[in-house]
Amino acid sequence: MKSILRLIKIFSARIILLLSVICLFLQSPVQAQTFNFDGDREKEVMDFQLIKNLIIIPLYINGKGPYNFVLDTGVSPMIISDPSIIDSLNLGPLRVTKLSGLGAGNDVEAYLTDQIYVRIGHSTISNIPTAILKEDLFNLSSYLGTRIYGLIGYYFFNSFVVKIKYPAKRLFFSLPETRVKKKGERIPLEMISNKPYIKATVNPAGLEPFEAKLILDIGASHAISMESYQDKPFPLPAKTISANLGVGFTGLISGHIGRINSLKIGSTQFNNVLSSFPDYEEAAAKTMLKERNGNLGSNVMKHFDITFDYADFCVYLKPNKFYKRTFEHDMAGMEVYIETGKPNHYLVGRIEPGSPAEEADFHSQDELLSINFKLIQEYSLDDVDMLLKSGNGRRLIIEIGRGKERLYKLVILRRRV
Incomplete structure (x- = not known):
């Protein structure tokens, strides 16, 4: 249980990977595979x-499956995060290496x-x-509420022209030589270590736009x-809250959450954008690309x-109904x-100091039984996540189980950043 509680302290489900050892592995001829x-x-x-903003697609691996994977432009090799499937894949001898990455802690071992x-x-x-x-360092299944086996990225995106329609939850992919209509504003991409980078105008509080x-x-x-x-460490805005921002290969990434005044991508501008600010030594100091x-x-x-x-080293962006x-x-x-179980149990992990949950006397490992008198099993984990973001001042009556007790808690949501 302690390991689960440590791992679910995830603001970003995305695992920020620094696979310097795997870069050597990718120099082999298979890198050209598509x-x-x-x-x-x-x-x-x-x-x-679409769960907590992440795209989940089914994969078949060595004829077995389907296995749920996160579609992720931030990874280069495919990552199998749940090693329980190894025995079913009929693999020969595997090489072992150590992976370094973001977060506090030591390198970890992988095959x-x-x-594949x-x-x-x-x-x-x-x-x-x-x-x-x-x-399984990240326990994405607990975070997303469905069984997740890993992440796939570069080799899929490099093989096709890939269109994502988030509101419709539909993925379109076609061979690069196929004529397809590309709608939206063209934004150049720079590919570095098989990962896409773009330039955007950021206007943070206390700094000139850059x-x-x-x-x-x-x-x-x-x-x-x-x-x-x-x-250097990114300057923090005046109003932030401390938070655990995610899990890297080598442990938790701590930092702050605040807002930037605006973000402009091409001609499209977003204002008052929620931003995380990871501790410099646990994130930026460990990346290979210093100008990022x-x-x-x-x-x-x-x-x-x-x-x-x-x-064509580009992405096309067309604003949608979101x-x-x-x-x-x-x-x-x-x-x-x-x-997970029959039924699944919805449990409380970390409680942030000074938050409405702390003020309502929630405890870590409390079990959620109902929200506004609707049984918790009628909600997906994504539904619960959206409810907890649903409006400053909104009141939620949450029934919890704590040991043999059943308690009702009134939580008044509060925008804290």
Whole structure:
């Protein structure tokens, strides 16, 4: 239980990876491998799940599955985060390496393999470079409320022109040579270590607006993370709250949550954008790319219909019906995760100091039984997450189980940043 509670302290579900060892692995000839369609097919459409801003798609691996994976532009090799499937994949001898990354702590061990064959819809790839973690460090299943086995990114996006429609929860992908209409404003991409970077104008409180270099990372559930400014810690705005911002390969990433005045991508501007500010030594100081300012996540990108065209080094952005949505943080100040079972159990993780949840006397490991007299099983974890962000001053009556007791708590949501 302690390990679960440590791991669910995740503001961003996206695992910020620094795979310097795997870069050597990717120098092999398999780096040129791409997904290809069966027969004469040139394009495909598939539905996806959208949970806490993250895109979940089904994969078949070595003929087994389906396995839920996060679609993530922020990773290069495929990452299998749940090693429980190793025995079913019929793999030969595996190489072991140590991975370094963001967060406080030591390097972790993983297996490296190119014995993986993947199917997504009617497209397949053989020998995709893959890292299999020896231990499920991130416990994404508890965070997202559904079984998650890993993350896939570069090899899918590099194989196709990929269009994402967040409101419809539909994924379109076609061969680069296929003629498809690309709607929206064209934004140049710079590919560095198989990851896309864009330039955007950031206007933080206390600083002049400047052109920031940001990794475009749809596998990060946050809006934006500002990591460094002129190779130094990014200055904090006057109003912030302390928070655990995520889990890197080597442990928790701590920092603050606040807001920047505005963010402009091409001709589209967002105001009063929620931002995380990770501690410099746990994040920016460990990245290989020193001129990078931060990470642009899916809580911004979901405001667009997005078309990725890696072959042409660009992305097309067209504002969608989510465009006018505001950026909100959890107004209760408590993290909720799922302990899977029949039924699932919704448990309280970390409670933020000075938050409405602390004031209402919630405890870590309290079990949620109902919200506003509706049984908790009638909510998805995503529903609960949205309720806790649903409005400054909103009142929620939450029934909890604490040992043998059943208690009712009144939580008055409060915007704290």
